[in-house]
Amino acid sequence: MTNTMRPLLAGNWKMNGTRASLDQIKAIADGVKTPLSEKIDTLLCPPATLLYVATALCDDSPLAIGAQDCHQQVSGAHTGDISAEMIADCFGTHVIVGHSERRRNHAESDMLVRAKAQAALDAGLIAIICIGETAYERNSGQTLDVLKRELIGSIPDGATAETTVVAYEPVWAIGTGVVPTRENVDEAHAFIRAELIERFGKEGANMRILYGGSVSGANARDLLEVPHVNGVLVGGQSLKAADFLAIYAAFEPQFA
Numbered sequence: 001m002t003n004t005m006r007p008l009l010a011g012n013w014k015m016n017g018t019r020a021s022l023d024q025i026k027a028i029a030d031g032v033k034t035p036l037s038e039k040i041d042t043l044l045c046p047p048a049t050l051l052y053v054a055t056a057l058c059d060d061s062p063l064a065i066g067a068q069d070c071h072q073q074v075s076g077a078h079t080g081d082i083s084a085e086m087i088a089d090c091f092g093t094h095v096i097v098g099h100s101e102r103r104r105n106h107a108e109s110d111m112l113v114r115a116k117a118q119a120a121l122d123a124g125l126i127a128i129i130c131i132g133e134t135a136y137e138r139n140s141g142q143t144l145d146v147l148k149r150e151l152i153g154s155i156p157d158g159a160t161a162e163t164t165v166v167a168y169e170p171v172w173a174i175g176t177g178v179v180p181t182r183e184n185v186d187e188a189h190a191f192i193r194a195e196l197i198e199r200f201g202k203e204g205a206n207m208r209i210l211y212g213g214s215v216s217g218a219n220a221r222d223l224l225e226v227p228h229v230n231g232v233l234v235g236g237q238s239l240k241a242a243d244f245l246a247i248y249a250a251f252e253p254q255f256a
């Protein structure tokens, strides 16, 4: 067994899902009610419109529910935003911050992502902080520099292994069906682990590092064997219960 840390399987629905999708959430919540859930954490992040009803659906399931973003402030004149407090109020337990789609589409800087992560920690949520290089950055040899800059800039000083998860999502692998080579994932995760240990010591050694980008039931097992891959953050393949549960099943050989 390569990775002994309790892993996290997280789904990110992005801007997908209406009330018609609640049956999929229920099917996922029911599907993870197996002994494997004693060994791994599962999480689904639907759009904010479904947050409250989703947490109610998961009442008797180990499936946790989280959000995809939060504002850095607790409340105020911020039309269209939701705060970490509001997520917690809906019984959400996690929030994704700094996803590359938000960094790109909303010009979110490392400093802003860090403030959002801090807001999440202040509200008692677990922050899933996303980092990852673009194709241009990889092709021009900047991958590790980008990861270092994003790690330093985006993670608050008070982050602990319990409250903070790092997600490595190479931008070029998101939604493309292109999965990095084992060597690429290995290099990135080992680098992130070393950086986390340097800054956070023991907490950094125990912080979970997820891989995200075109994860499916077909490739999850191989990814989970790479050292320092402590789970996955899944987009497209988390929308349908059957696909999500195929990834869940892929954890079995290592973690059951």
Ligand SMILES: O=C(CO)COP(=O)(O)O
Pocket (backbone or CB within 6 Å): 012, 099, 169, 173, 174, 175, 176, 177, 212, 213, 214, 215, 233, 234, 235, 236, 237
């Ligand atoms: O961005 C992602 C999860 O946050 C990954 O998306 P895909 O799994 O659709 O590539």
